[in-house]
Amino acid sequence: MMRSLNLWLLTALVVVASLSPSAARQVSQTGQGPAMASIGLLAFGPDGTLFAADNQNAAIFALELGALANGGAPGAKGLDAVNTKLAEMLGTAAAEVAITDLAVHPRTRNAYISVMRGQGAGAAPALFRIDGAGAITHLALPSMTFQRVELQNAPAANASARQNPRTQVVTDMAFADGRLWVAGLSNEEFASKLRTIAYPFTAVEPGTSVEIYHGNHGQLETRSPVYAFVPYTVDNTPHLIAGYLCTPLVKFPIAELKPGEKVRGTTIAEFGAGNRVLDMIVYRKGGAEFLLAANNSRGVMKIPTNTFASAAPITTPVETETGGVPFEKVPSMAGVLQLDKLDDNNTIVLAQASAGTQNLQVLPLP
Numbered sequence: 001m002m003r004s005l006n007l008w009l010l011t012a013l014v015v016v017a018s019l020s021p022s023a024a025r026q027v028s029q030t031g032q033g034p035a036m037a038s039i040g041l042l043a044f045g046p047d048g049t050l051f052a053a054d055n056q057n058a059a060i061f062a063l064e065l066g067a068l069a070n071g072g073a074p075g076a077k078g079l080d081a082v083n084t085k086l087a088e089m090l091g092t093a094a095a096e097v098a099i100t101d102l103a104v105h106p107r108t109r110n111a112y113i114s115v116m117r118g119q120g121a122g123a124a125p126a127l128f129r130i131d132g133a134g135a136i137t138h139l140a141l142p143s144m145t146f147q148r149v150e151l152q153n154a155p156a157a158n159a160s161a162r163q164n165p166r167t168q169v170v171t172d173m174a175f176a177d178g179r180l181w182v183a184g185l186s187n188e189e190f191a192s193k194l195r196t197i198a199y200p201f202t203a204v205e206p207g208t209s210v211e212i213y214h215g216n217h218g219q220l221e222t223r224s225p226v227y228a229f230v231p232y233t234v235d236n237t238p239h240l241i242a243g244y245l246c247t248p249l250v251k252f253p254i255a256e257l258k259p260g261e262k263v264r265g266t267t268i269a270e271f272g273a274g275n276r277v278l279d280m281i282v283y284r285k286g287g288a289e290f291l292l293a294a295n296n297s298r299g300v301m302k303i304p305t306n307t308f309a310s311a312a313p314i315t316t317p318v319e320t321e322t323g324g325v326p327f328e329k330v331p332s333m334a335g336v337l338q339l340d341k342l343d344d345n346n347t348i349v350l351a352q353a354s355a356g357t358q359n360l361q362v363l364p365l366p
Contacts, residue, residue, distance in 0.1 A: 070132030
């Protein structure tokens, strides 16, 4: 994606002139040196554009890496105590660094890691690249050309809440079919949202309010966000496959996710209470496809996708610990916090090794 700044500014002016004042505020900004208050979820577009969520500002940035995407050895290498190494490069202690996401570049297969340095009002975002030789490069955000778009109806910050809703403005992102899909919360009564943002950015649609039947809780839920999702075609129909807290697995036909609508997904599994899905990828092995899901208290699960089309919808309480589509646990993948597909044979994960130590690991796809 190579566009001149003048072209982006002209496009923005045309859109502003054609929209109402309230809608015009959603038009993207462009420039160099993104002013990010925070950096969290990451997602790559097929051309190497890096999308980064800034939950504090309720905004998403499209970062043009340019030459910063080049120069390293192809691939990514595992690194023990990667959080300590990143902290040293930032001139601080490991306890002052929070790794917020991990994503793999579609061309170079280098790993990109987003980081918040410090805590509270003094925290600052940082971005790193790790290549196939294990070299770490601190990428200067001020040098990057960007587009920025704000998410409408974002929840206000509430530090006294059990879970500050501002931290869940964006809970996951994925790029598919020329659009950025964004999961998270709004300030509406039906708070759980799935939004689409066409790229290049112009304006943000109001999003689709989504609800699910939660078999372990025995009720409909509209306020719990999607914590992780993947675009996936089920029975020749494009879907989003989504994971929730405590831990329903739900499918949403993309054609039904229309702006301003309220849509109920189809729950096809319950993977257990007291758990939250952290990350998901889809991969192929031995002629079959699988969903690999990392969880915060139930480890990594390998889920065959050939059951998704025929799975019976869960519409009544699930009295057993788990139910719905089958899965198997992957004991060789312990402590996984984040993961992405590195190549056709391997995944790259951030894993909690011990108190205060996080390792970057390259592991074979199970």
